[in-house]
Amino acid sequence: MRVDIITLFPSMFKNPFNESMIKRAKEKGILKIKLHDLRQFTHDKHRTVDDAPYGGGAGMVMKPRPLFEAVEKIKEEIDSSSRVILLSPQGRPLNQEKVKELAKERVLIFICGHYEGVDERVREHLVDEEISLGDYVLTGGELAAMVVVDAVARMLPGVLGSEDSAREDSFYKGLLDYPQYTRPSDFRGWKVPSVLLSGNHQKVKEWRRKKMLEATLRKRPDLLETLKLNRENERLLEEIKRLK
Numbered sequence: 001m002r003v004d005i006i007t008l009f010p011s012m013f014k015n016p017f018n019e020s021m022i023k024r025a026k027e028k029g030i031l032k033i034k035l036h037d038l039r040q041f042t043h044d045k046h047r048t049v050d051d052a053p054y055g056g057g058a059g060m061v062m063k064p065r066p067l068f069e070a071v072e073k074i075k076e077e078i079d080s081s082s083r084v085i086l087l088s089p090q091g092r093p094l095n096q097e098k099v100k101e102l103a104k105e106r107v108l109i110f111i112c113g114h115y116e117g118v119d120e121r122v123r124e125h126l127v128d129e130e131i132s133l134g135d136y137v138l139t140g141g142e143l144a145a146m147v148v149v150d151a152v153a154r155m156l157p158g159v160l161g162s163e164d165s166a167r168e169d170s171f172y173k174g175l176l177d178y179p180q181y182t183r184p185s186d187f188r189g190w191k192v193p194s195v196l197l198s199g200n201h202q203k204v205k206e207w208r209r210k211k212m213l214e215a216t217l218r219k220r221p222d223l224l225e226t227l228k229l230n231r232e233n234e235r236l237l238e239e240i241k242r243l244k
Helices: 020-027 064-077 096-102 120-125 142-153 163-167 201-219 221-226 231-243
Strands: 002-007 032-037 083-093 107-112 129-132
Touching: 002 064, 002 142, 020 032, 020 142, 064 107, 064 120, 083 096, 083 142, 096 142, 107 142, 129 142, 201 221, 201 231
Parallel strands: 002 032, 002 107, 083 107, 083 129
Antiparallel strands: none
């Protein structure tokens, strides 16, 4: 996968994208990330990327011309059908389904918003969709871009040490993850559940499924409202509710 990021602050990405999983994905050739300084697509001596809003109001608005020229240049180099995403508080909240959808793309182009936002013509005629991290406002889209790229990268084959790791993540199947334990089995009197030491893989699997349902019901019951559970999970969930 190739990811192109249009930003006013390309240096913000250097450390996060040169550590851990992202670094390994780049070294393996699974992921290619290219940063584009938006000011390189301006045509005045001050390299202006923003201007006052028509109609008045506080703050500044990102000008359309540099953004259009940046995206068009990237598409000329790679693929005119590349998906263009604006990182914005007005976007659809990011979730695991969206992450899996984006991981199927060959090329992604991210625009990092700033100031009071972008000229509306960018939304209407340049971007394919908007993505938000949640109902709050960040200084700019750079941090949001890092989060989306990180989430998408771990879905790419070969990035994680085990393909099962991604499939067992919280939210991958719509449920929160089950509790995890490691050595020692007894730490300060707090013991690992005996079922995990039993060697009975079927019982471990059942325990984990039940704990996933318990955690989701307790912490994020809203996820269960739209999730389609199989018959066994429905039975377990009813059992959990009765014991509450």
